[in-house]
Amino acid sequence: MAVRDDNKQKIQRRSANWPANFWDYKFVGSLGTEYTGERFVQEINTLKEKVKGMINAGNTRPLDKLELIDAVQRLGLGYHFEVEIRDALDLVRETYLNGGGSDMNNLYSTALLFRLLRQHGFHIQQEAFEIFLKKDTFGSLHQEDVIKGVLALYEASFHSVKGESIMEQAKVGALNHLKSLDMGKLKTFPNNLARKVERALYMPLRWTSNRSEARWFIDIYEQDLAMKPNLLRLAKLDFNLVQSQYRTEVAQLSSWWTELGVERFDVLRDRLMENYLWGTIIAFEPRWSDYRVMLIKIGNLITIIDDVYDIFGTMEELEILTDFIDRWDISGIDKLPPVIRSTYMALYNSTNEIAHRIMRDRGINVLPCLQMMWARHCKGYLREAKWYNSGCKPTFEECIVNGTNTIGCFIMLLIYFIGMARSLDKEAIDFACNIPPILYNAAFIVRLLNDLGTSQYEMARGDNFKAVQCYQNPHRISVEEAREAIWSMVEEAWKNMNQLEFEEYPSFASKDYLNACLGFARGSHFFHQYGDGQGFSDKETKEYLMSLVVEPVSI
Structure with a gap:
């Protein structure tokens, strides 16, 4: 059944009241690269x-x-x-x-x-x-x-x-x-x-x-x-040289983002620069520039599609959208309202372009794997939307298992795995798509820290119960005790990560990829240990981005 366009029938929609984007993309695109x-x-x-x-x-x-x-x-x-x-x-x-x-x-x-x-x-x-x-x-x-x-x-x-x-x-x-x-x-x-x-x-x-x-x-x-x-x-020189590389990348990304046009929808988060910061924390080295740009594109798409499922879409619209993503099809997308239609087109076209680039550079078709990852990711979003709309409160295990899938690590780190792998064949792609334990533990840390950092904002606007609440009630403990228990889980997951670094891995899985998994967990500590540094882009996030991209070290 077709969903009526917003212009034909006004649908009452929620709003997250996201703060406006802090960055002027014309300024970002004009930054020089004098240290090259x-x-x-x-x-x-x-x-x-x-x-x-x-x-x-x-x-x-x-x-x-x-x-x-x-x-x-x-x-x-x-x-x-x-x-x-x-x-x-x-x-x-x-x-x-x-x-x-x-x-x-x-x-x-x-x-x-x-x-x-x-x-x-x-x-x-x-x-x-x-x-x-x-x-x-x-x-x-x-x-x-x-x-x-x-x-x-x-x-x-x-x-x-x-x-x-x-x-x-x-x-x-x-x-x-x-x-x-x-x-x-x-x-x-x-x-x-x-x-x-x-x-x-x-x-x-x-x-x-x-x-x-x-x-x-x-x-x-x-x-x-x-x-x-x-x-x-x-x-000092090396920091500024790397910063010059970053300036080139953000200029390229800001052009891509504005050309997509989805930033004009104020119901979606415009967080290109914050997502760029994630990419540099995961793997900062200049040699990963091409794949960092791809990863940040994926990260930005995850951010806006998350808002579509969490805030904007009705259940009927989300069911249709998930079906499109599962079938990887664009015929009939006029069934969807403009915001969701544009978001899906951005996801579809950008993912196809990334897959084409990888095929050109590394000689392997990763589109089926990317399609499968997107489908699994968005089905997790749909499950959360159903919980919300039905008033269902998931168990802590259900919340965390699903949330670990929807946090975005699996899709984003697939891009770095492809770039960093010593060799690529079906066995290597299957290894990445089946989520190795070190990646799962990284995603688990990111999910827990995200819920610890963002739950107060999301609960205030009436979102799904987060890990804190799902753990708190059945154990009959206070919010503070639940937060302490979840923090202990973060520390235990880090011990798992430390142990997994000593494990034997297939020859195609490079040390760089393992470091990227560690980097993803580090990124969540930066953004979420003391709040929501991504959704609300706090002072610390802005200052760090200035030092990372805009302000060179004095020589």
């Missing part, structure tokens, strides 16, 4: 050789080597030196296991080694910390070296896996003692130790995006007493 010139590229290449020599130097103390690697990574430069860093860590690990290195027997050096080794896939036993926890580890917190050790232990604890009771004990103890510090007194210590503690308590390194950390740490490192000028110079 040959002079800057030549200097960067020269500096990279110098830093490579620093990492490879054989006469460096193990702790100095670890601190150098840590600085390189926190400055956002690790992607240039992946082989050198892994080889250097392997040597330090051998020295440590053989009992060598007099500077490697304290809490700070042990925790730093533990974090860096686990980050790079080396397994190191939690028992390394047993001796420190038996001592009065947290006793003399006024001493700089003790505070550094406790901070390093706290950061290391976020790389633990399930069943590691020593690491759990370490995290609780380190967190309690860092919170108890006199921050006024701590600010008298050198090397911005107070700011490092505040930063870790706000967002641990494991959950922090590469570009956010790089921008922040450049300022911190510049004031470090042991700062290496060549490394700092490289970090």
Whole structure:
């Protein structure tokens, strides 16, 4: 049965009252790319050789080597030196296991080694910390070296896996003692130790995006007493060079978005730049530019189709729309009102274009997989719409299983998998479409954090019950207790992610793809840990986007 067009019969529709888009796309499209010139590229290449020599130097103390690697990574430069860093860590690990290195027997050096080794896939036993926890580890917190050790232990604890009771004990103890510090007194210590503690308590390194950390740490490192000028110079130039790449991408995306024309519908979220931020958190490196643009197109389509199902469409319209998506058909779309018709056409045409681009570049037809992903995704939306319209309250399990599917990870990460896979055939595509566990855990984290961050807004406008409410009522607990329980699930899912990094994967599944799964979970911490930084684009989101795309680092 045809749905009447809005112009023929006025349908009472809900509104989310989304704030207007903050960004002027003409301004975004006009940003220059001044750091891509040959002079800057030549200097960067020269500096990279110098830093490579620093990492490879054989006469460096193990702790100095670890601190150098840590600085390189926190400055956002690790992607240039992946082989050198892994080889250097392997040597330090051998020295440590053989009992060598007099500077490697304290809490700070042990925790730093533990974090860096686990980050790079080396397994190191939690028992390394047993001796420190038996001592009065947290006793003399006024001493700089003790505070550094406790901070390093706290950061290391976020790389633990399930069943590691020593690491759990370490995290609780380190967190309690860092919170108890006199921050006024701590600010008298050198090397911005107070700011490092505040930063870790706000967002641990494991959950922090590469570009956010790089921008922040450049300022911190510049004031470090042991700062290496060549490394700092490289970090600044590289940040600006990557930013120039991002400016090219957002110009391309803003042109695509305005040409689609769906941004003129004020009932849908215009969040192109916020979705762009997601793409850079998932995988920031310039080499993924083409696939980052594809992923962000998919992300933007997910945002507006979500609004169609959540807010705008009637059940009859949504049933028809889901049927179109399931059949991947556009004949007869005049049955739908203009907003939904335009949204579906944008989804249909953009997805077909992306599939054509991938076929051209990688020689494989991924359209059937993308179609299947979209159908599964939108059937999940339809299920949520039915819950809402029937007044049905799902169980917590139903809410989370369906919500993990509709959060968007599976479709978006398929794009990065295709770009990052070492080889592509039916087996590889099936692997991605069947949702490997590391991807599922990432989506699970994103769903839980999304519900924690957005539930107050969505419940206020009368949306479906979220994970908090679905967990709260059957357990007869308060909202705050439900939120704490769900936060514990987030932490457990991260332990699963940490363990899954050590698993064996098929040869086509690159480390870059596994990192992209981790990046998706990190993105949700940025956007949703303290609210809805995407739907309502808070001050923090806007400031970070300015630093990421608009404001270069001072050279």
